[in-house]
């Protein structure tokens with residue numbers, strides 16, 4: 001089947017950026033390798049040579065390439081999903097670009113956690129993706145509506161679907177939220193059913209199709225294929241990094257998820273009120289009156305702290321680790337002292 005540019009997700013937003021370079025060919029990036037990119041166009045899939053480090057490209061990106069298959073330009077992204085790299089490394093890692101819908105996946109069991117849902121919702125708002133909450137394993141839980149109602153309480157008009165990911169009829173519910181040529185991705189903890197959903201959405205048995213290719217030294221390496229076509233003509237981005245995201249620079253996203261709380265906080269006496277007992281705190285007052293749930297305030301405080309921590313620079317995180325190390329050392333010293341050693 002031949003795909004058109006429109007089938008691949010090309011739109012006026014990208015067209016307007018191409019106008020100046022009409023002689024270059026657009027490609028949608030379907031995989032990012034160490035020193036190459038795989039690009040899709042109506043002519044099929046080709047390997048492209050990047051004009052900069054491949055780490056600056058993400059699956060889902062649109063690029064313009066010349067007749068020698070060299071990338072000359074990366075087009076501005078409509079949305080961008082990134083995460084903070086693991087460890088004390090504060091670098092930002094790009095995960096996916098031009099994603100329309102974020103399927104936030106959790107199951108109707110112990111994995112269900114409002115704080116985690118709020119974190120993913122903040123990420124969706126920050127990146128510009130439309131969030132859809134997917135509650136799996138509804139078939140093995142007594143009353144899935146209990147979970148659905150809790151999730152729905154997080155935001156007005158939040159879409160929450162409950163389903164059995166193994167039932168193909170149930171999975172079609174998700175398709176209704178991704179139009180042909182739009183792009184979606186799944187996030188959520190391990191074991192909640194992302195692979196099962198991916199199989200249902202793409203109609204394939206294996207969630208990840210491995211391809212063999214030659215690396216620069218002529219060796220064969222196996223790479224996971226990331227941009228996958230869904231049965232309704234939509235696209236699904238599946239990358240390992242996509243699955244567990246730590247949010248970074250998501251101040252605005254967090255504020256949007258807690259907009260009700262932010263509004264109340266405008267009434268606090270101090271601009272920098274931490275809502276933990278300061279005089280004239282409107283948030284504390286609302287909790288006392290019963291119009292705001294204390295648990296929600298606490299979840300906001302934790303998410304806000306986590307977000308700040310993930311956003312801090314490398315220098316800051318090293319300093320914090322150093323300070324923490326010193327504190328542990330001095331605590332140990334004090335402890336020994338007390339024991340009379």
Ligand SMILES: Nc1nc2c(ncn2[C@@H]2O[C@H](COP(=O)(O)OP(=O)(O)OP(=O)(O)O)[C@@H](O)[C@H]2O)c(=O)[nH]1
Pocket residue numbers: 136137138139140163164165166189190191192193194195196197243
């Ligand atoms: N009964 C039932 N089982 C499910 C459902 N969704 C997933 N499972 C099962 O749960 C197990 C884990 O599902 P996966 O799809 O592998 O989960 P995952 O999120 O991809 O996990 P990772 O690959 O570790 O990220 C499998 O045995 C699935 O068959 C569901 O809605 N109902």
Ligand SMILES: [Zn+2]
Pocket residue numbers: 265268269273274275276278280281282283284
């Ligand atoms: Zn306050």
